[in-house]
Amino acid sequence: MLPNGVQYADRFEGISGSAIRAIFKVLARPGMISFAGGNPSSDALPNEICAELARDALLADGKRILQYGATEGYPPFVESLHQYLASTYRFPLDKENILPLSGSTQGLDVLCKAFTNPGDTVLVESPTFLGNMQTLRIYQQKLVPVDSDEQGILLDKLEQAVIAHKPKMLYIIPTFQNPTGRTLAAERRKPIAEMAAKYGFLVIEDDPYRDLRYSGMPLPPIKEYDQSEHVVYMGSFSKIISPGLRVGYMIGQADIIAKCAIAKQGSDLHTSNIAQATVDQFLRRGLLAPHIEAIVPAYREKLNAMLTELATFPTGTAYTRPEGGLFIFVTMPERFHAGEAFQKAVERGVAFVSGTHFYPDGGHHNTLRLNFSNSTLPQIREGMAILRTLFSESLNS
Amino acid sequence: MLPNGVQYADRFEGISGSAIRAIFKVLARPGMISFAGGNPSSDALPNEICAELARDALLADGKRILQYGATEGYPPFVESLHQYLASTYRFPLDKENILPLSGSTQGLDVLCKAFTNPGDTVLVESPTFLGNMQTLRIYQQKLVPVDSDEQGILLDKLEQAVIAHKPKMLYIIPTFQNPTGRTLAAERRKPIAEMAAKYGFLVIEDDPYRDLRYSGMPLPPIKEYDQSEHVVYMGSFSKIISPGLRVGYMIGQADIIAKCAIAKQGSDLHTSNIAQATVDQFLRRGLLAPHIEAIVPAYREKLNAMLTELATFPTGTAYTRPEGGLFIFVTMPERFHAGEAFQKAVERGVAFVSGTHFYPDGGHHNTLRLNFSNSTLPQIREGMAILRTLFSESLNS
Numbered sequence: 001m002l003p004n005g006v007q008y009a010d011r012f013e014g015i016s017g018s019a020i021r022a023i024f025k026v027l028a029r030p031g032m033i034s035f036a037g038g039n040p041s042s043d044a045l046p047n048e049i050c051a052e053l054a055r056d057a058l059l060a061d062g063k064r065i066l067q068y069g070a071t072e073g074y075p076p077f078v079e080s081l082h083q084y085l086a087s088t089y090r091f092p093l094d095k096e097n098i099l100p101l102s103g104s105t106q107g108l109d110v111l112c113k114a115f116t117n118p119g120d121t122v123l124v125e126s127p128t129f130l131g132n133m134q135t136l137r138i139y140q141q142k143l144v145p146v147d148s149d150e151q152g153i154l155l156d157k158l159e160q161a162v163i164a165h166k167p168k169m170l171y172i173i174p175t176f177q178n179p180t181g182r183t184l185a186a187e188r189r190k191p192i193a194e195m196a197a198k199y200g201f202l203v204i205e206d207d208p209y210r211d212l213r214y215s216g217m218p219l220p221p222i223k224e225y226d227q228s229e230h231v232v233y234m235g236s237f238s239k240i241i242s243p244g245l246r247v248g249y250m251i252g253q254a255d256i257i258a259k260c261a262i263a264k265q266g267s268d269l270h271t272s273n274i275a276q277a278t279v280d281q282f283l284r285r286g287l288l289a290p291h292i293e294a295i296v297p298a299y300r301e302k303l304n305a306m307l308t309e310l311a312t313f314p315t316g317t318a319y320t321r322p323e324g325g326l327f328i329f330v331t332m333p334e335r336f337h338a339g340e341a342f343q344k345a346v347e348r349g350v351a352f353v354s355g356t357h358f359y360p361d362g363g364h365h366n367t368l369r370l371n372f373s374n375s376t377l378p379q380i381r382e383g384m385a386i387l388r389t390l391f392s393e394s395l396n397s
Numbered sequence: 398m399l400p401n402g403v404q405y406a407d408r409f410e411g412i413s414g415s416a417i418r419a420i421f422k423v424l425a426r427p428g429m430i431s432f433a434g435g436n437p438s439s440d441a442l443p444n445e446i447c448a449e450l451a452r453d454a455l456l457a458d459g460k461r462i463l464q465y466g467a468t469e470g471y472p473p474f475v476e477s478l479h480q481y482l483a484s485t486y487r488f489p490l491d492k493e494n495i496l497p498l499s500g501s502t503q504g505l506d507v508l509c510k511a512f513t514n515p516g517d518t519v520l521v522e523s524p525t526f527l528g529n530m531q532t533l534r535i536y537q538q539k540l541v542p543v544d545s546d547e548q549g550i551l552l553d554k555l556e557q558a559v560i561a562h563k564p565k566m567l568y569i570i571p572t573f574q575n576p577t578g579r580t581l582a583a584e585r586r587k588p589i590a591e592m593a594a595k596y597g598f599l600v601i602e603d604d605p606y607r608d609l610r611y612s613g614m615p616l617p618p619i620k621e622y623d624q625s626e627h628v629v630y631m632g633s634f635s636k637i638i639s640p641g642l643r644v645g646y647m648i649g650q651a652d653i654i655a656k657c658a659i660a661k662q663g664s665d666l667h668t669s670n671i672a673q674a675t676v677d678q679f680l681r682r683g684l685l686a687p688h689i690e691a692i693v694p695a696y697r698e699k700l701n702a703m704l705t706e707l708a709t710f711p712t713g714t715a716y717t718r719p720e721g722g723l724f725i726f727v728t729m730p731e732r733f734h735a736g737e738a739f740q741k742a743v744e745r746g747v748a749f750v751s752g753t754h755f756y757p758d759g760g761h762h763n764t765l766r767l768n769f770s771n772s773t774l775p776q777i778r779e780g781m782a783i784l785r786t787l788f789s790e791s792l793n794s
Contacts, residue, residue, distance in 0.1 A: 002652050003626045005597015010514050015659060024467075039465050047459020054671060055452035062444020066639035068436050070421075102499060102665035109663045113535065117407050135663035138510065200402015229400045242463035244670035255399050262412060266506045266532035268499035272669040273641035274451060 011118070011140050023353060026346050033383035036351040038178065038326055039374040041302075044295040045242055049287065050278055057277035065273040071261045073100035074273045077280035081249060084283050085235075091224050096254040099261055102271045104208055104236035104248030108132050108171065110263035111204060111232060112139035115256075120168040123161050125153055127329070127358030127367075129178045132171060132206070141168075143360040150320070152177070152184030155191050162199050169202040174222060176209035176325025179358045179369035183219065183323060190225040197228035202256075208236035208248070211292050213324035214300035229253035237279050239326070240292055245275040299373055302380060303328070306372040309384035314392045326373045329355065331366060333395060338368040341394050348390065350383045408515070408537050420750060423743050430780035433748040435575065435723055436771040438699075441692040442639055446684065447675055454674035462670040468658045470497035471670045474677035478646060481680050482632075488621050493651040496658055499668045501605055501633035501645030505529050505568070507660035508601060508629060509536035512653075517565040520558050520598075522550055524726070524755030524764075526575040529568060529603070538565075540757040547717070549574070549581030552588050559596050566599045571619060573606035573722025576755045576766035580616065580720060587622040594625035599653075605633035605645070608689050610721035611697035626650035634676050636723070637689055642672040696770055699777060700725070703769040706781035711789050723770045726752065728763060730792060735765040738791050745787065747780045 002008075027034045058065055065074070072078065082095050101107050116122070118140035124133065126145030136143055144165050147157045153172060161167070170192070174184035184192075196203045205222045223233040229252070236248035250260065264270075282288055306328055310319050316333040332338070338354040345351065355367025372380060399405075424431045455462055462471070469475065479492050498504050513519070515537035521530065523542030533540055541562050544554045550569060558564070567589070571581035581589075593600045602619045620630040626649070633645035647657065661667075679685055703725055707716050713730040729735070735751040742748065752764025769777060 003597070003599075003650055004594070006512065006599055006627070006653070008656060009510065009512055012511055012656060012659075037465070042460050042464065045460055045463040047455050047463055050463060050671075051452045051455035051459060054455060055448045058444050058448035058451060062448060063439050063442055064641075066442040066444055066447060066641045067439065068434070068635075068640045102669065105663065106665050113406065114409055115403065115406055131662065131666075134659075138660070138663060197401070200400070202400075202403060230403070238465075243465045244461075244463040246665055246667065246669040253400055256403070259405060259409060262409075262531075263535070265528065266502065266535060267664045268503050268643055269528075270643065272499065272643040272672040274447075274671055274675065275669040278671065 011138050015134065015138055023351060027351055032349055032351055033375060033379045033386075034351045035370040035372070035375065035383060036353050037371055037374055039371070040239055040243065041295070041298065041373050043298060046291060049282075050242065053281035054274060054278045057281050058274065061277065065277050069270045069273050071265050071270045073098070073270070074276040074280065076284075077276040080280050080283040084288070085251065089221065089224065091226065093251055094254075097251055097257060099250050099257050099264070100271050100276060101234070101248040101250055101264070102246045102268055103238060103243070104206065104234040104250070105131060105135070106264070106267065107232070107234040107248065107250040107260070108135050108204060108206070109267065110260040111169070111202070112136065112141065113263040114259040115202065116141055116168050121165045123158065123165065123167045123170045124360055125172055125177065126360055127179050127355060127364070128171065128360070129173060129206070130357050133360060136171070145360040148180070148182065150182060152182055152188055153192075155188055158192070159195060162195060162201065167201050169204050170196070171204045171206065172222070173206045175207055175219070176212065176322050176327070178209070178325070179327050179353070179355065180329040181320045181322025181325050181327045186219045189220065189222045192222050193225035193227070193231055196226075196230035201230065203231040205231055205233045207233060208239050209325040210235070211240050212296065212299060212326065214296060214303055216323040223251065232256060240288065241279060241282055245278060247271060247275050247279045302372040302375070302377065305377050305380045306370060306384060309381065309388070313388050314395050316395070317391070326371050328370045328372065330368050330370060332368075332391065334366055336366040336391065336394055338365055341368075341390060344390055345387060348386050350386045352387070408535050412531065412535055420748060423748055429746055429748055430772060430776045431748045432767040432769065432772065432780060433750050434768055434771055436768070437636055437640060438692070438695065438770050440695060443688060446679075447639065450678035451671060451675045454678050455671065458674065462674050466667045466670050468662050468667045470495070470667070471673040471677065473681075474673040477677050477680040481685070482648065486618065486621065488623065490648055491651075494648055494654060496647050496654045496661070497668050497673060498631070498645040498647055498661070499643045499665055500635060500640070501603065501631040501647070502528060502532070503661070503664065504629070504631040504645065504647040504657070505532050505601060505603070507657040507664065508566070508599070509533065509538065510660040511656040512599065513538055513565050518562040520555065520562065520564045520567040521757055522569055522574065523757055524576050524752060524761070525568065525757070526570060526603070527754050530757060533568070542757045545577070545579065547579060549579055549585055550589075552585055555589070556592060559592060559598065564598050566601050567593070568601045568603065569619070570603045572604055572616070573609065573719050573724075575606070575722070576724050576750070576752065577726040578717045578719025578722050578724045583616045586617065586619045589619050590622035590624070590628055593623075593627035598627065600628040602628055602630045604630060605636050606722040607632070608637050609693065609696060609723065611693060611700055613720040620648065629653060637685065638676060638679055642675060644668060644672050644676045699769040699772070699774065702774050702777045703767060703781060706778065706785070710785050711792050713792070714788070723768050725767045725769065727765050727767060729765075729788065731763055733763040733788065733791055735762055738787060741787055742784060745783050747783045749784070
């Protein structure tokens with residue numbers, strides 16, 4: 001109960017975060033096999049390297065690192081990030097197009113702060129990342145879901161929704177999407193950039209999983225087709241170095257970036273310099289490409305192990321076959337209820353997330369998201385065997 | 398110019414941040430003596446110690462530090478912070494009353510997000526910290542200034558404003574205030590807590606300078622008188638360890654903290670674990686008290702040097718005599734214009750901030766803020782001599 005006379009803001013109406021937070025409390029139980037989170041594998045976290053990088057950075061430039069920095073970023077990191085991005089992507093970009101973030105999810109927060117009014121419409125994939133749905137809801141955005149198929153968002157449905165709802169933004173995760181693991185087909189990317197230019201809305205391209213590709217060829221981001229600067233690209237080092245450092249970035253038109261920097265001032269003034277300096281050293285020493293190369297095989301093996309297990313699930317079990325990322329999305333027969341199965345699964349020592357949480361309008365109670373990155377191969381086999389038995393029971397009861 | 402069809406949010410109407418940002422570009426000029434920022438002294442930043450602490454933390458607990466953490470904080474830091482706060486303050490507090498922040502300024506952002514609606518009123522000191530005025534304005538708060546004297550905010554004026562405006566919050570910096578350096582008198586503290594309980598508004602007690610005391614006795618925070626849990630206390634390690642790490646905290650009633658944690662999720666999910674772990678080590682090894690003891694004498698000397706210089710300024714120069722903190726506030730005769738003097742001062746190699754930026758309603762063009770912490774003693778003498786000459790010229794022209 002709040003103190004006398006104190007009330008929540010209207011924007012917090014219906015915001016509880018409790019569904020998922022409750023799950024994460026369950027995960028703390030000893031021995032729990034968790035397919036629930038979106039955590040990178042512990043094995044993939046370069047703690048010994050980072051220990052040296054953080055120390056070296058503080059010894060070499062500690063007075064600057066420990067002092068107040070610019071919202072626009074720790075200068076050596078802005079430089080190495082710029083070089084990294086310029087060598088990774090084919091779209092032109094200058095330093096004024098880049099803003100370091102405290103995790104890429106901060107990008108959506110500052111974009112909402114600077115560019116949306118309550119009651120504006122944002123188009124989202126259905127299903128989509130629930131954390132960012134919460135952010136959009138706190139900014140009182142009207143979320144309009146747009147249907148997808150195996151190739152990602154459906155262009156005709158998207159254009160219909162754009163015409164009908166005049167959205168401020170489209171929020172989209174084009175590569176190894178959360179929660180589905182799907183990748184937006186190459187031929188659907190350019191038309192999205194063109195649609196944004198034609199109708200005048202921002203495309204928020206959230207691309208944190210891009211470098212975790214286990215098969216197939218990399219596709220150009222939507223941003224590469226962006227002639228009109230309507231696309232804001234958000235990237236992250238969370239999945240390829242460390243999420244605990246909280247370092248990501250956004251790329252966009254200079255005036256958009258400038259306003260987002262002002263929005264970020266109140267949030268945290270600037271991203272922690274020690275975190276920026278550690279990632280800077282990682283980039284500067286050429287450690288990123290070999291590190292990704294080193295971690296990808298184990299992720300590939302985990303994905304394949306989980307897919308192998310899913311192939312033995314009861315008839316009627318459908319699931320995505322991602323080429324990368326951290327997640328598989330499972331659709332069970334209509335009569336299955338993932339929320340009820342979750343309760344029983346937890347009792348048997350396995351956790352996942354019910355798919356309903358990822359749908360803007362809820363429903364889809366027969367779906368669930370499985371994460372494979374944060375479990376060992378034996379845990380994947382054991383956990384999936386438990387789920388197979390449980391799901392069979394559920395379907396036959 | 399923004400891309401076609403893209404518009405700023407209404408809340409960004411009139412938000413530019415440019416006045417102060419322009420000043421900080423000036424500071425980059427070589428040889429500039431800056432009394433403008435709020436930076437700790439470079440000498441006071443423990444970079445070599447932090448280099449070892451960051452490395453040790455990553456070697457000892459790197460897998461957890463580099464992994465996603467809880468919004469509620471890196472567990473060892475929550476523990477050491479709780480111990481530190483419990484031994485520092487006399488108000489009861491549990492871990493659920495504490496939220497680590499990415500700098501204490503994030504506290505106001507999440508409080509505004511969770512507890513204010515556009516058009517609500519926030520009472521502020523006049524003058525007050527301009528960064529947080531910008532945050533309040535972005536959240537479309539109506540800022541109502543309340544007059545202060547040498548002992549801080551005037552209680553009768555405060556109660557009149559509370560009755561007239563029914564504010565959601567009072568934002569107050571009770572100790573070595575920014576920009577004035579003033580400290581709220583002991584006997585005005587309890588009545589503020591009582592007023593909050595009586596009328597039902599939140600007191601946001603922003604107290605980052607508290608430990609930088611050079612004379613006089615420490616006073617209890619307003620929070621110590623808070624029987625009704627209307628006071629939210631914000632503290633920071635920015636001025637006593639490092640601002641570049643971005644680690645602060647808020648203390649408040651458990652339900653307030655829980656909602657602020659949800660508001661923080663979208664901002665940065667959690668404060669960078671490496672930053673939290675470094676401060677944790679600083680606390681755990683008992684380094685904080687001796688570090689503060691070590692840095693205070695140099696700050697005291699700088700304050701006294703600047704006050705000594707000010708004593709030789711032209712007749713009619715009035716200024717505060719702080720017992721701590723980073724700032725002195727100067728009031729010149731009415732005909733003086735700090736903005737014009739600033740332009741000339743910069744040409745002569747000295748920077749400060751015009752006082753007008755700190756007043757919610759502007760005006761007060763004869764005032765300015767001087768920072769003494771970030772200059773050497775010779776720079777203080779040289780810079781103040783330049784200002785003395787310049788201000789004399791301005792007054793006599």
